[in-house]
Amino acid sequence: xxxxxxxxxxxxxxxxxxxxxxxxxxxxxxxxxxxxxxxxxxxxxxxxxxxxxxxxxxxxxxxxxxxxxxxxxxxxxxxxxxxxxxxxxxxxxxxxxxxxxxxxxxxxxx
Amino acid sequence: xxxxxxxxxxxxxxxxxxxxxxxxxxxxxxxxxxxxxxxxxxxxxxxxxxxxxxxxxxxxxxxxxxxxxxxxxxxxxxxxxxxxxxxxxxxxxxxxxxxxxxxxxxxxxx
Numbered sequence: 001x002x003x004x005x006x007x008x009x010x011x012x013x014x015x016x017x018x019x020x021x022x023x024x025x026x027x028x029x030x031x032x033x034x035x036x037x038x039x040x041x042x043x044x045x046x047x048x049x050x051x052x053x054x055x056x057x058x059x060x061x062x063x064x065x066x067x068x069x070x071x072x073x074x075x076x077x078x079x080x081x082x083x084x085x086x087x088x089x090x091x092x093x094x095x096x097x098x099x100x101x102x103x104x105x106x107x108x109x110x
Numbered sequence: 111x112x113x114x115x116x117x118x119x120x121x122x123x124x125x126x127x128x129x130x131x132x133x134x135x136x137x138x139x140x141x142x143x144x145x146x147x148x149x150x151x152x153x154x155x156x157x158x159x160x161x162x163x164x165x166x167x168x169x170x171x172x173x174x175x176x177x178x179x180x181x182x183x184x185x186x187x188x189x190x191x192x193x194x195x196x197x198x199x200x201x202x203x204x205x206x207x208x209x210x211x212x213x214x215x216x217x218x219x220x
Binding site: 027 | 112139162187
C-alpha cells in the first residue's frame with residue numbers, strides 16, 4: 001500500500017477490541033494506526049517493548065502512564081511521546097464516547 | 111525532547127519560508143514536522159532523496175506531484191504517502207490561507 005487516508009475505514013460503532021493496521025512495514029520501521037474506543041490496558045499490565053516507539057494521538061483522548069512516573073499523562077490531539085525500549089507503560093483509559101486514533105512508529109534504535 | 115504537541119509553536123502569520131522541526135533524530139529514523147503557508151517547490155525543481163519518506167498531511171491541503179505521474183495528487187488531512195528513495199516528486203502548491211502541517215518520516219530502507 002502506497003497511499004491512503006488515516007481516517008478511512010474507521011469502525012462505525014464502539015468495538016470490543018482495539019484495531020491495529022500496519023500502514024508501512026520495513027526492516028527498521030513499522031508505522032501503525034491504532035483505533036481505540038474506550039479500551040485500556042488490563043489491570044497491572046505494562047507494555048515492555050524491545051523496540052523504541054514514537055506515538056502521536058491524532059483524535060480523541062487517552063491517559064498514558066509510565067511505570068517510572070506517578071502521574072497519568074492526559075493526551076489530547078497532537079500530543080506525541082517518545083517511548084524508549086523497555087520503558088514500561090500502560091494505557092489507563094481512552095475516550096469512551098469517540099474513536100481515539102493513534103499513529104505509532106516502531107523502530108530499532110540502532 | 112521526549113514529548114510535545116504537534117500543533118505547538120505554529121507561525122501566527124504566513125511566512126516566507128516553510129518551517130522544519132525535527133521531533134526525533136535516531137540513526138535510522140528522523141521525524142520532522144513541516145509547516146507550509148502557501149509555498150511550493152521552485153519551478154522545475156524535483157526532490158530526489160536517498161532516503162525513503164513516509165509523509166502524512168495533518169492540516170491544510172497541498173498538491174503533490176510525482177515525476178512519473180501526470181496528475182497532481184490533491185492531499186487533504188489524513189492523506190499519507192510512501193515515497194520510495196529517488197522517486198522524484200515536488201510540491202505544486204500548499205494552502206495559501208491556512209497553515210499546512212505535515213509529519214514526515216525519513217528513513218533508510220534497509
